[in-house]
Amino acid sequence: MLIHQLFAQKRPVVSFEIFPPKPDSPLESIFDCIEELQALKPDFISVTYGAAGSTRGRTLEVARHIQHDHGIPALGHLTCVGATAETIQAILHEFAAHGIENILALRGDPPKNAPFPPTPYRAKDLIRLIRQQRRSCSVAAAAYPEGHLESPSREDDLRFLKEKVDTGVDFLITQIFFDNAILYRFLEDARALGIDVPVMAGIMPVFSRPQVERICSLCGATLPPALRKLMEKYGHDKEAMEQAGLEYASRQIADLLAHDIDGVHLYTMNRPHLARTLVRNTSLR
Ligand code: FAD
Numbered sequence: 001m002l003i004h005q006l007f008a009q010k011r012p013v014v015s016f017e018i019f020p021p022k023p024d025s026p027l028e029s030i031f032d033c034i035e036e037l038q039a040l041k042p043d044f045i046s047v048t049y050g051a052a053g054s055t056r057g058r059t060l061e062v063a064r065h066i067q068h069d070h071g072i073p074a075l076g077h078l079t080c081v082g083a084t085a086e087t088i089q090a091i092l093h094e095f096a097a098h099g100i101e102n103i104l105a106l107r108g109d110p111p112k113n114a115p116f117p118p119t120p121y122r123a124k125d126l127i128r129l130i131r132q133q134r135r136s137c138s139v140a141a142a143a144y145p146e147g148h149l150e151s152p153s154r155e156d157d158l159r160f161l162k163e164k165v166d167t168g169v170d171f172l173i174t175q176i177f178f179d180n181a182i183l184y185r186f187l188e189d190a191r192a193l194g195i196d197v198p199v200m201a202g203i204m205p206v207f208s209r210p211q212v213e214r215i216c217s218l219c220g221a222t223l224p225p226a227l228r229k230l231m232e233k234y235g236h237d238k239e240a241m242e243q244a245g246l247e248y249a250s251r252q253i254a255d256l257l258a259h260d261i262d263g264v265h266l267y268t269m270n271r272p273h274l275a276r277t278l279v280r281n282t283s284l285r
Pocket of ligand 1: 047109143151156160174176
């Protein structure tokens, strides 16, 4: 099933993101998580790709398991930082051999404290290679409502996003954001530039103060005062923080649904109970 076809059939498209087990953990350690997510009837599940391809085999195995054993379309993430065209072509053959026809095409980040490798690939170059080799797959790409951290400006980032989409993207998934107004402004600006593919809003429920502080320092998402207040009030109490974070994310989702969003992509962090609560609290399903 090509995922982009879903957007013509339903609204919102709902997806969950998981990461594969580390190479030294058994593949089966993710199976319960997938089973619990299946019960929530997602339209697809996406599987991340470790930094610089470190979990490549695992990404493919987990994606194949999701499709083959659960009958749910899988979106395999793929990064190209530091890779050559030959390596990418070989990896695309592996995706095809595993029956993965939906790909989230990303540049990726270099390993921590390492300089950018000499290969200058961006996501756009990966998309071009995918389109040359596999014309009939669904290609997704990342979008940044607040602009990507490395981009000189939000306007430049939108311009680069338009180039990326024009290279052959079927739909977009956003980076996390905690203030819906930021997403609505991004959508308005993107549409004005002619970016007209469906956009899925990436939502991550906050479950601990260190988690959100780490994520924001990595991706630059703005912490709105309301969420900051919750963190100050409940940050010392694990259970209360998780509860408050889930309520916050539920309000975000309810508001997105009221704004007729194309899709909602939940970053589950392999914690299916978080996704279950969000589905229960909202009319996502
Ligand atoms: P690009 O679209 O290539 O953009 C990278 C930078 O280049 C941006 O600053 C952009 O503004 C700039 N740029 C683009 N075109 C030009 C140009 N012509 N001239 C100058 N600058 C330009 N990482 C992983 O390692 N594994 C994952 O599984 C993974 N999953 C992700 C899922 C989602 C939904 C998101 C939002 C991110 C994910 N990431 C993942 C993180 C992603 O790899 C990083 O954010 C990375 O830094 C950028 O990737 P990109 O594909 O957006 O890059």
